[in-house]
Amino acid sequence: MKKRRAEKTGIRLWKENDKKFFVGSMDKFVLFLARTLAVGFLALAWWESLLSVFPIELDRKWLYMPLFAFSALCVWFAGIRGKKKIIPGAAGVILISSLIWKNKNLTVAVLDSLANAYLRVHDEGNVPLLLYNVPVTADVWLGVGIAVVTLPLLAVFSFMLSRDKGKAVVLVLLMLPVFLAAVEGAFPSVQACISLFFTAGVYYSISGKHSGRTVWREAVAAGGFLLILSILSWEAAQPIEAKKENKEGRYFQARAFVETRVIQKVEDAVRTGKEKQHDDNQGENASNQEKNEEDNEKYVDSGQVPEDDPLDMGQGAGTSSGGRPAFLTGTENSNLRNIGSFQPGDGEGLWVVSGTLPESTYYLPLEYGKDYADSSWQTVEPDDKVYAEYSQYPENLSRLMELCKKQNIYNVKDAANFIQTEFEENTVYSYSPGTTPGDWDFAEYFLFENKKGFCVHFATTATLMYRMMGFTARYAAGYSIPVSAFEKQEDGSYRAKVTGEMGHAWCETYDNGWMIREHTLPYTGDNPAAAPPASSSNRAQKENWVAAAAVLVLAAFLFWIHASVRRRQKARTAREYADGRGILSLYLMLWDIAEVAGTPRENSLSGSAFEKLKITLPEISGQDWEWIQQAVQQTMFGKQPPSKEIHERLYRLVMEEARIIQGKLTVRKKIRYRYVKCLPLSF
Known part of the structure; x- marks a missing residue:
């Protein structure tokens, strides 16, 4: 040593x-x-x-x-x-x-x-x-x-x-x-x-x-x-x-099929449900009508809201045009060339009231753009008339006309998609785009030269482009009130206070009624490199693929988590004796295995049920099946449950059967075994 x-x-x-x-x-x-x-x-x-x-x-x-x-x-x-x-x-x-x-x-x-x-x-x-x-x-x-x-x-x-x-x-x-x-x-x-x-x-x-x-x-x-x-x-x-660029290809055919056969039917069903709900609510709202009319006497009807969900616009006492956005006409910035930054105004004293909560952003127009000339809008008070000027545009806007005229546009939806694509590919939102030079038109300078602007730029240019492609369109300016601004009142109505930041401009097209067309891009900063999330049609399509993949990955992940949790719970329940209840859990697990193998479930303790299990799971001997039947029946009807030793023996028998049956299953049945029935994978 x-x-x-x-x-x-x-x-x-x-x-x-x-x-x-x-x-x-x-x-x-x-x-x-x-x-x-x-x-x-x-x-x-x-x-x-x-x-x-x-x-x-x-x-x-x-x-x-x-x-x-x-x-x-x-x-x-x-x-x-x-x-x-x-x-x-x-x-x-x-x-x-x-x-x-x-x-x-x-x-x-x-x-x-x-x-x-x-x-x-x-x-x-x-x-x-x-x-x-x-x-x-x-x-x-x-x-x-x-x-x-x-x-x-x-x-x-x-x-x-x-x-x-x-x-x-x-x-x-x-x-x-x-x-x-x-x-x-x-x-x-x-x-x-x-x-x-x-x-x-x-x-x-x-x-x-x-x-x-x-x-x-x-x-x-x-x-x-x-x-x-x-x-x-x-x-x-x-x-x-x-291939998706080919308008005659399968992609566009499939998209048209989904839009007409699926989405349109869903929208019609939802619309029908809302109309029915609206009719059902008429009786309930009638009792509050008198009170609402008294409360609304101080509000002035705007006249520009849907008939089935009227909103009123009110203006506080002593308030004048101070609540109007600074880019509306009648101010020092009546010529759009002078607008260099977003100036929303104060919005003080204005509010909107609705009997029900709006489902989306509510647009409150204060004026409409009628005739456009020399970078200025001739405006009218809000009404639903269709003036001849709503189809006219200046003939000197050669670049904008050339861009619009060469497009193969057949309906207003195609026109809307084209305009949105042009904006997403070539412009960004900016709070301070600067003024327009005197020798330039406001719209053409925005789209072809400066390439940055805020709502007035997008709405003006979109309106002119619609008109040049043959559609009736008008420029609108006022306020956009988000749903989050509405607060429920004691009388059941909803009220929103208008603030200066809600000042906005947008475009509307006419086809058996006026339709709001929102083409203003999301704010992404003044750097043109910071493009919006969907900066082009190709990019948007690619992102749809990414989105679909992300949804599939998420669904698979949640499915896997759910199956893992259930599998652990089943394994723990079967492993625990729990005064004999573990024996019943193991018996039910045998039926789960039999179902995966192709035998319909039979929730009984009869002799015929055990005979089906014997045929489906022949690896277990007849003597063992008789013993299993006695153990299960004693658990259900006996004064004393079987011993822990019997539970342990049955547990080993079931786990061995599970191991054998897994090796014989096809891929489809293995998926059902693991992720539908959530049966144990290892023992």
Whole structure:
């Protein structure tokens, strides 16, 4: 024994430890660096997918640089084990809380910027309104503030990467931008979806790995594979997109079939249901009619609302035209060339009242554009007349006429699609586009030269384009009131206060009645590179493919989660004795297996039921079936349930039968076995 100990010298042990110490330190640093980059780039892709639909007025580099710094902190914190987390965790919470408390303006700027980004799309649709006033804040501090809001997301990403737990939670968080966009009828850009897919793939490939060398090898391999897959997917989609451009092809035929045979029928059914509900509500509303008439005596009927859901416009006592948007005629900006920025007016003293809650944004016109000449609208008070001027346009707008006349437009829907495509491909929304030079027409300068404007630019140009393509159209200016602005009153009616930011202009076309045509693009900032979510028809079609894929992935994920939870519940119920109830659970599981094999279920304990099971599951011997029948009947009718030993024996028998039957099933039946019946997979 002593001789063996003497053979191990201290010098050799010291050298080995020294080498391990050096290699271990480098490996830890490489592992930390890889995890930081993975979390940082994943958070960057997450924000890119969100901002492609809900834009924030911010230089994004000031958001992304702090993201990587905070990613390093979260990765470091996630690597700490046990009670060592308490001190740095508490210090971080105290530090962030104190910074938020001392920088209230920055906190307000961050929250208002995020709220504006979401509510511009959620509440206003295509009407770009600034709902909250954001305090003046430097881009660098605004970016840092938004990055601080991202800390919980970074913490979850870092924890999963180091512990390899919570993959489902991370997947839900990654899909959150897609969920929010889909709810609002939009989808992240194709580039954002690809970047999120790529970074998420690399991120998942290195999760749970604790060797720096292994992490980098896995990351490079996964990145190369995903890059090739992304390129192949993109190239494979090009022929499909080209075929979709053919208006005589199957894509347009299928779309027309869906629109006429499916969507139209659904809309008709919904409309019929609403009319029936409206008739049913007439009796209920009659009792409140007298009270509503008394309350509405102080309101002046606007005369421009649907007959089946009348709204009234009121103006407070002592209020004059101060509530009118500054871009309406009769002001100093009557010539549209003089309009350089969005000036909505104060809107004070105006409100609308409705007997029911409007289903969508309500448009309140204050004037209509009749004749257009020299960048000015000759306007009329709101009415439903169809003037001859609504089909006329200046002959000197040669560029706009050439663009419209060369199109093969057969109906107003085609015209609307063409106008929207032109705007999405060539213009962006801007609150301050600048004035129009004196030698330019307002509409042509907007569409062909400046390429940026707000609602007046879009509405004016759209109205002229409709007229040039042979359709009756009028320019409208007034207010657009979102549904969220309506508040329920004690008498059951809904009332909305009109604010200055609701000032808006839009276009209307006539076809057996006036139809509102909203062509103003969503606000995406003044940078033309920051295009709207659907910046072209091709891009919109591609995003539809991405959206469909996202919906399928989401549905598959939810289906998988549901099946996994049910499978665990069934396995736990069958495994527990529970005073004999586990035996009944195992008997029902045998019937589930038999159903997958093709035998209809029979909910009874009769001899014929057991005979069916014997035939369907011949792997279980006749002697065992007799024993199973006795155990089940004793559980149901005996004074004492069978013993735990009998339950354990039946459990092993059923699990063995499940193992055998799985090997004989076809792919379709395996799917039913695992995800419909949710039967156990391993024992």
